[in-house]
Amino acid sequence: MPLTAYDLTGRTAIVTGAASGIGRATAVLLAEAGATVHCADLDDRGAGATAAAITASGGSAHPHALDVTRREQVAALVDEARRRSGRLDVMANIAGIMHSSAVLETADADLDRVWNTNFKGVLYGCQEAARVMIATGIRGSIVTMSSGAIDTGAPGLLCYGAAKAAVVQLTKTLATEVGRHGIRVNAVAPGWVRTAMTDRHTDEGRQQAERPMVRMSPLGRVGEAEDIAHAVLHLASDASSFTTGQILRPNGGVAMPW
Template identity: 75%
Template sequence: MSLTAYDFTGRTAFVTGAAGGIGRATAALLAEAGATVHCADRDRQGLQETAALVAEHGGTPHIHALDVTDRAALATAVASVTGPLHVMAAIAGIMHTSTVLETRDEDLDRVLAINFKGVLYACQEAVRSMIASGTRGSIVTMASGAMDSASAGLLCYSVAKAAVVQLTKTLATEVGRHGIRVNAIAPGWIRTAMTDRHEPAAQEQAEAAMVRHSPLARVGEPEDIAHAVLHLASDASSFTTGQILRPNGGVAMPW
């Protein structure tokens, strides 16, 4: 094994949630590694900005303005990929905060639709494409460190991310015989628009708390997670499937 294991020249990747944050950083890094990158998101302006960044990194961007909860739209986008699909990075997600007693049906339905069903649909379409073309591909899903501990107000989010983990493990056992690997990433606190949801003073306090709890004494950046995706998508992790990678600065160390 050599550094060529991280060479994606001639390969195609599909990234959901690509309009910003971790998704954008992942699309750019895959492009830098040589991949043709398909970027999907419902944020059209963000997609255009990501496409420009992908091009700056030497990639050939393709954009798909869609909602991941629309199974048909996602299926059409994946089917439009020319040639084999080698990587699916299912990153799209939203944050929602409400206590258990305050959680409404519509809150839970919306979070589960985007954070779980959207990942499920992306996985399903990727597997269908990979099996049809005989591609030994890699699927990377996005879980969260929130699944490892109870956090007040994060019921919907934590439940959806825990479901993503079970999806990842189950799918890995089902498609391994086709040479398809499925792994999840469970990030800690990453500085993105999604985590920047407090008033400035409260946001600063929240990040400071994460820094105090981290042995590395910092919060994460989108690029930290993009590199984790790159690793799991690459041949360097060819013997890794059904696993949960936790780039969290050491904040949580589950047994």
């Protein structure tokens, strides 16, 4: 496969969660590959900063304030992206939140908040993007963000893990339904990645959390946001034109059978 398979020149992409972490790294990388990127986030200042960084480096980007739990906002974003360029080629559903609580201490409000963002927010993005791609005849790529939490049980991660597992089922099901339109749907399930989400720990706490991940990884390290962004780029590009309904696990090998 020639390197031009990763060229996104002339294509339009939406990245949710673009203000920081994996979302920001993905937006920057897709723009470097030539795409016009719509950077969306609940943190509108952060989305603006990402878009500004892209344009300052010669790329094309537009910032958007977005609450992914509001279907009408997601629909409006997708419609605006289509109106600006007449097409939508890539939908990267990366926005998500973390919550930790023991099963017996999990409240309805906790479950609803995580489910609404981490699953329903992804569902809305998938639905609205697929509808536009079908209507305009674009053989596009939809990428969802799952998690290594789907592969194992972990104390405190019921809400988060359940929502991310549901994203996998959404990904596989949608792939079977839109494949006849030439639309591909794949998920990325990262291992431990250094982002603002993991930076909620103190330095000492983060080191304690990362230490077992480093030990379990054959590569001897945890991930960086750019590692995951490259996985998204691969799935967004023609380099993965025969890949759909798959779960890509950039996790440093921690879930690999020994």
